[in-house]
Amino acid sequence: xxxxxxxxxxxxxxxxxxxxxxxxxxxxxxxxxxxxxxxxxxxxxxxxxxxxxxxxxxxxxxxxxxxxxxxxxxxxxxxxxxxxxxxxxxxxxxxxxxxxxxxxxxxxxxxxxxxxxxxxxxxxxxxxxxxxxxxxxxxxxxxxxxxxxxxxxxxxxxxxxxxxxxxxxxxxxxxxxxxxxxxxxxxxxxxxxxxxxxxxxxxxxxxxxxxxxxxxxxxxxxxxxxxxxxxxxxxxxxxxxxxxxxxxxxxxxx
Numbered sequence: 001x002x003x004x005x006x007x008x009x010x011x012x013x014x015x016x017x018x019x020x021x022x023x024x025x026x027x028x029x030x031x032x033x034x035x036x037x038x039x040x041x042x043x044x045x046x047x048x049x050x051x052x053x054x055x056x057x058x059x060x061x062x063x064x065x066x067x068x069x070x071x072x073x074x075x076x077x078x079x080x081x082x083x084x085x086x087x088x089x090x091x092x093x094x095x096x097x098x099x100x101x102x103x104x105x106x107x108x109x110x111x112x113x114x115x116x117x118x119x120x121x122x123x124x125x126x127x128x129x130x131x132x133x134x135x136x137x138x139x140x141x142x143x144x145x146x147x148x149x150x151x152x153x154x155x156x157x158x159x160x161x162x163x164x165x166x167x168x169x170x171x172x173x174x175x176x177x178x179x180x181x182x183x184x185x186x187x188x189x190x191x192x193x194x195x196x197x198x199x200x201x202x203x204x205x206x207x208x209x210x211x212x213x214x215x216x217x218x219x220x221x222x223x224x225x226x227x228x229x230x231x232x233x234x235x236x237x238x239x240x241x242x243x244x245x246x247x248x249x250x251x252x253x254x
Contacts, residue, residue, distance in 0.1 A: 063229035064192045068175050070132040071121060074146050080160040081120060081147035084130065091144045093125040093162030094204050095243030098235075102155040102178060103251035110251050112155035115184065119148040119177040120159050125209045127167030150181055163196075163204045163244065166216035171223035171230070172196050178252065188254055195220055195230045200237055200244070 076085065083090045098120065104113040122145055123129050130142040149157035164172050172195065179189040198219060204210060220226045220234075237244040 063232070064190055065225055065228055065230070065233070067191045068193060068225070070129045071119070071175065071177065072131050072146065074131070074143050076143060076147040077149070078147040079149055079158055081145055082161055084142045084144045086143070091124045091162055092209050094207065095241065096161050096163045097158065097240060097243070097245040098161060099156060099158045099247040101247055101249045102151050102157065103249070104254045105251045106254065112153065113252065114151055114153050114155060115181040116151045117148050117179050117181045118151060118157040120161070120174060121146045122161070122164045122174040123167060125162065125165040126213050127165045165210055165213060166205070166218070169218055171218050171220045171226050172201050172216065178250070186254065188252065190252060192233060193225065194233050194235050194248065195226055196235060197237065
């Protein structure tokens with residue numbers, strides 16, 4: 001089974017990522033898709049050296065990537081996205097806690113962005129998405145490995161999920177979208193994907209149930225989507241019990 005996804009859009013807008021420490025406080029996806037996210041952020045590179053803010057000096061520009069397959073606005077407001085809400089069945093896999101810490105940058109200063117909606121969706125350990133129909137599966141009506149959270153006063157949104165599996169033609173990844181929440185004074189939307197270290201993926205995918213699918217056929221370097229900026233979207237992971245954890249800092253220029 002091989003799905004086709006659009007490559008990076010050469011006219012895409014960009015987002016500012018706040019490079020902070022990747023903490024273990026929170027941790028950490030796969031068909032035919034199109035890039036529908038339209039972000040109001042500036043495409044120009046900020047000049048942090050002119051800012052009096054120490055936090056702003058660590059802000060750099062990163063690209064957004066194609067939305068990819070199977071975004072469905074399920075309106076599932078939940079932190080633990082491993083199960084199908086209709087049956088309670090949990091998708092098996094290595095535990096992954098993913099924490100997004102979202103900020104906004106204005107006049108060279110970064111501040112927490114509260115009330116933004118962060119959507120996460122990805123494939124399971126065997127490369128299957130929920131609520132989708134593909135050549136190799138039909139999961140219409142199921143809603144595992146999907147959900148959103150609104151950022152709190154500190155700009156944080158946390159998810160409990162599993163380490164993603166793989167499917168032909170794509171490196172291992174998770175899709176995410178950040179958009180304005182109810183009551184926002186300005187609409188915005190940013191869509192991208194995050195990627196994983198190859199060595200860590202090898203370790204995880206040697207375990208059950210991942211190993212029943214066999215070794216993946218596409219690495220980060222061979223993935224056309226990754227080549228559009230994935231090296232800037234790698235998630236450094238820390239071990240947490242039998243799984244992994246990471247915090248992903250991202251600042252939107254609004």
